[in-house]
Amino acid sequence: MSTKEADDISQFTKRINVELKKLKEHIQKTKDIGIRAYQYDPNNKSFTIQYKHKDTIHVFYFHLNDNYPLTPPTFHSEIVIETITPYNFKLQSLEGILGKQWTSNTFLWEVATKYGEYITELSIQFSTSSLQRLFIHLKALNCTKFLVIFILLVSILLRYGVGTAGYSGKNNPPEYGDYEVHRHWMELAVNLPVNEWYQESEQEYAYKGIDYPPFCIYLHYIMGRILKKLIPESMEYYISRGYESDSLKLYMRSTIVILDLLVFCTAFLYFLYKFYKNLELSHKLSYLSLAINIPCMLLIDHGHFHHNCVMLGMSLWSISFILSEQYALATFIYCLAINFKQMSLYYSVAFFVFVVTKIFTDSSYSKRSMIKKLIWCSWKIVWLGGIVIGTNLVLWSPYIFSKSAIWKVMLQRIFPVYRGLYEDKVANFWCFINNFIKMRSLFSHRILTLFSTGCTLLGCLPTIIMLMKRPNRKAFIMSIFNISMSFYMFSYMVHEKTILLPLLPLTMLFYTYCHVFTTMMLFGLFSNFFLLRRDECTIPYFAILILYTVIGYDYETAYVESMDKIQKSKTLWVDIAIELVKENHRLIKVMTMGVILYFHVMEWFIVPPARLPDIFLVLNVNFSFIVFFSVWIYSHLLLYKHIKESKDEDIDLIEGYKLPIKAKQD
Numbered sequence: 001m002s003t004k005e006a007d008d009i010s011q012f013t014k015r016i017n018v019e020l021k022k023l024k025e026h027i028q029k030t031k032d033i034g035i036r037a038y039q040y041d042p043n044n045k046s047f048t049i050q051y052k053h054k055d056t057i058h059v060f061y062f063h064l065n066d067n068y069p070l071t072p073p074t075f076h077s078e079i080v081i082e083t084i085t086p087y088n089f090k091l092q093s094l095e096g097i098l099g100k101q102w103t104s105n106t107f108l109w110e111v112a113t114k115y116g117e118y119i120t121e122l123s124i125q126f127s128t129s130s131l132q133r134l135f136i137h138l139k140a141l142n143c144t145k146f147l148v149i150f151i152l153l154v155s156i157l158l159r160y161g162v163g164t165a166g167y168s169g170k171n172n173p174p175e176y177g178d179y180e181v182h183r184h185w186m187e188l189a190v191n192l193p194v195n196e197w198y199q200e201s202e203q204e205y206a207y208k209g210i211d212y213p214p215f216c217i218y219l220h221y222i223m224g225r226i227l228k229k230l231i232p233e234s235m236e237y238y239i240s241r242g243y244e245s246d247s248l249k250l251y252m253r254s255t256i257v258i259l260d261l262l263v264f265c266t267a268f269l270y271f272l273y274k275f276y277k278n279l280e281l282s283h284k285l286s287y288l289s290l291a292i293n294i295p296c297m298l299l300i301d302h303g304h305f306h307h308n309c310v311m312l313g314m315s316l317w318s319i320s321f322i323l324s325e326q327y328a329l330a331t332f333i334y335c336l337a338i339n340f341k342q343m344s345l346y347y348s349v350a351f352f353v354f355v356v357t358k359i360f361t362d363s364s365y366s367k368r369s370m371i372k373k374l375i376w377c378s379w380k381i382v383w384l385g386g387i388v389i390g391t392n393l394v395l396w397s398p399y400i401f402s403k404s405a406i407w408k409v410m411l412q413r414i415f416p417v418y419r420g421l422y423e424d425k426v427a428n429f430w431c432f433i434n435n436f437i438k439m440r441s442l443f444s445h446r447i448l449t450l451f452s453t454g455c456t457l458l459g460c461l462p463t464i465i466m467l468m469k470r471p472n473r474k475a476f477i478m479s480i481f482n483i484s485m486s487f488y489m490f491s492y493m494v495h496e497k498t499i500l501l502p503l504l505p506l507t508m509l510f511y512t513y514c515h516v517f518t519t520m521m522l523f524g525l526f527s528n529f530f531l532l533r534r535d536e537c538t539i540p541y542f543a544i545l546i547l548y549t550v551i552g553y554d555y556e557t558a559y560v561e562s563m564d565k566i567q568k569s570k571t572l573w574v575d576i577a578i579e580l581v582k583e584n585h586r587l588i589k590v591m592t593m594g595v596i597l598y599f600h601v602m603e604w605f606i607v608p609p610a611r612l613p614d615i616f617l618v619l620n621v622n623f624s625f626i627v628f629f630s631v632w633i634y635s636h637l638l639l640y641k642h643i644k645e646s647k648d649e650d651i652d653l654i655e656g657y658k659l660p661i662k663a664k665q666d
Contacts, residue, residue: 015069016040022109023049035112047073049112060112072102147281151289152265156257158293162302162544163253166536173242176208177535179252179305180242183234184208186224189217191237194398198410207241211413214395215339216307223255256301256309263313265292271320271508275473290555291507295544296524300497303537304528308497311341312504318351319480319508323473327355331384335391342414346484346501350476353464356381357471419493421448425617426496427527427624428489429455435622452492459486462636470643478512478639481505485632489625496531499524499628512638515585516631518552519592526596527624530617545596553589574637574644581634595623 023038037050047062062073169177188197188210197217198210210217228235230251234243268291272284279287301309314337321330334351337344359377393400399410412418421430421440430439430452439448463482467475484501488494503524506513513520525545532541581588599619608615 012066012068019047019108022107026109026113035109047108049108051112051115060115062108062111069104069106072106073108147285148269148288151285151292152261154289155265155292156261159257159260159298159302160253162298162537162540163249163257165303165538165540167249167303167305168535170536171244176242177305181208182220182305182307183243183248183252184241185210185212185217185220186227187235187237187240189221190224190228190235194221198399198413209413211416213339213342213410213414214399215336216341218395219307219310219340227251252305253302256305256307259307260301260309260313264297264309264316265313267313267316267320268292271316274320275323286555287510290510290552294500294503294507295521295548296503296528297500298544299525299532299537299541300500300528303532303540304497304535306497308341308500311337311344312500314340315344315347315501316504316508319347319477319505322351322355323476325358327359327380327384328387330355331387332391335388335395339392339395343498343501346487346498347480349460349464350467350480350483353467354471354476354479355384357468361471416493417445417449420445421452421492422494424496424531425614425621426494427499427621427628428494429625429629430490430494431621432625435618449492452490455490456486459490463639466639466643470646472646474509474512474646475639475642477505477509478635478642481509481513482632482635482639485628485635489628489632496528499527512642513635515582516588516634518549518555519589519627520631521552522549522596523592523624523627526599527620527628529620549593574641577637578634578641592627599623 020038020040023035026035027037035049035051039048040046041048045064045068047060047064049060049062051060064073065071167177167179169175169180184207224235227248231245231248234240234245234248268288272288272291276284276287297308297312300306314333318330318334318337321327321333330351334344334347338348359380362377396410422428425431433439443451460483463479463486467479481502484505488498488502503521506517506520510517522545525541525548529541532538599616603616
């Protein structure tokens with residue numbers, strides 16, 4: 001061995017001893033986070049260093065070459081225990097980790113610490129909820145492909161569990177309720193010709209006459225034909241009125257569960273796959289678990305008894321196709337949604353404004369002359385208008401071309417303006433203002449109809465202007481929420497169940513509304529309490545209220561804490577207002593949950609005075625309206641901030657938040 005080789009070995013040995021000493025000193029200084037163990041293999045000239053962050057251990061392997069430390073080592077890393085951090089980390093270069101070039105004065109403990117801090121920073125930017133940790137554990141068991149099936153099975157059990165309670169009008173002749181309404185519609189559809197479905201006498205209509213659009217009754221016809229084969233006595237014309245049995249209840253409940261799975265759940269699965277495909281699996285699954293189990297929809301559809309899941313599912317399919325710029329298909333499906341339940345018209349303003357604006361601002365037409373661009377855009381709008389007209393003509397054809405102008409009667413039933421400003425007390429502006437001004441006593445139906453229409457359009461106007469200015473995906477869904485809330489609060493003849501329409505876009509943009517998500521969901525349920533109690537659904541109401549409070553709050557808090565770690569900008573008064581809500585979200589949550597708890601305690605133990613028998617119903621309506629109105633205002637601030645800051649037209653739905661996304665493959 002030459003003298004030079006001996007000196008090199010001596011220098012290398014000294015450097016290794018220094019490395020070992022530095023690592024030992026570093027371990028003594030750190031506890032829960034930092035380098036916890038190390039090992040040197042002299043045969044392979046390699047170091048193994050363990051860096052711990054909470055329950056996750058990151059192992060770094062350094063292979064030293066003969067010229068070390070003059071030349072940098074080669075290294076790689078892996079996560080040994082992954083119980084908390086659901087990330088796929090992408091390996092960075094030494095220069096990227098250190099922020100400088102490698103020198104002979106750079107030590108391995110420094111590289112391991114810098115890289116560990118980098119991983120820790122990513123980890124704490126997105127806290128995890130208990131639900132997410134559950135899916136991380138299940139994912140570690142290599143049962144990924146069964147997780148979606150598991151979620152759907154739990155959701156089915158939850159729906160049937162709610163269905164074991166009472167339903168609208170149970171054992172309550174002669175009024176009955178919505179359960180008997182849908183059974184009776186099946187009876188009419190099966191036993192009468194299609195052109196006579198809406199032609200019964202006023203006396204018969206007063207019982208449970210059809211007041212939904214034709215597509216809904218076509219579906220009832222199919223369900224009625226099946227039911228006639230299974231339980232013939234339940235479909236006997238006229239004499240089956242008020243028919244109730246356990247087998248009929250099971251069939252009726254099962255139709256909603258099946259339609260829910262086929263239409264609503266598949267729509268959310270497609271939406272999640274299409275627009276959140278880069279989100280880490282555990283977060284996808286936990287989000288899906290909350291999204292397809294909206295508390296209000298569970299209890300109204302599977303408890304009270306309704307088919308809102310079909311209308312919401314078709315609307316969601318339409319929204320997804322609009323976001324994919326498949327406007328023709330979206331238009332057709334949305335027409336089906338409107339003809340299933342007229343409430344879906346709440347989305348029509350946002351749909352129309354967004355699609356028309358996108359067509360006229362399409363960059364693919366930029367090279368054409370102004371006249372050619374105008375002609376082409378006009379043709380696309382005419383084509384979509386043709387789909388609307390054609391779809392409605394097909395669905396309404398048995399009535400439009402009938403000799404008796406039955407379609408006029410249908411329109412009067414579908415849009416029952418004659419019923420008044422509101423029927424039951426509902427948490428909107430008109431019921432709230434009734435505490436101070438008796439509008440129905442001061443003005444006629446006609447004046448109130450015009451006034452409510454004007455207020456509704458005025459409430460939609462700020463959102464319409466902002467959407468036209470920045471027609472991107474996120475703004476579109478935020479606009480759907482704002483505009484549907486405007487319809488809920490200001491339009492004519494609103495039912496308490498229509499709060500479901502704003503809850504759908506709120507769920508689609510959980511990452512935008514996460515700091516008010518649970519509050520809005522629970523107050524949507526709370527505002528329907530008296531409806532559900534009348535239907536003997538009190539037990540599932542409280543069960544889901546408590547369950548969603550715990551899971552939703554835990555899930556929401558994880559996201560809000562993550563957002564708090566992101567650098568905040570307070571350049572506008574809007575930013576200050578938004579950050580004030582985010583920073584005090586826990587206080588807001590405690591206050592709103594306290595209101596619900598206090599209300600139920602009072603309502604349980606205190607008997608209302610004889611002169612104020614509806615005092616608790618009025619309090620429920622007022623509390624709920626204040627929350628809904630506050631979230632509506634707050635959502636306008638969020639949309640305004642988004643419009644001001646966003647530049648990309650094709651902005652991602654989770655843009656602006658550092659979420660755990662899959663590492664891209666090189």
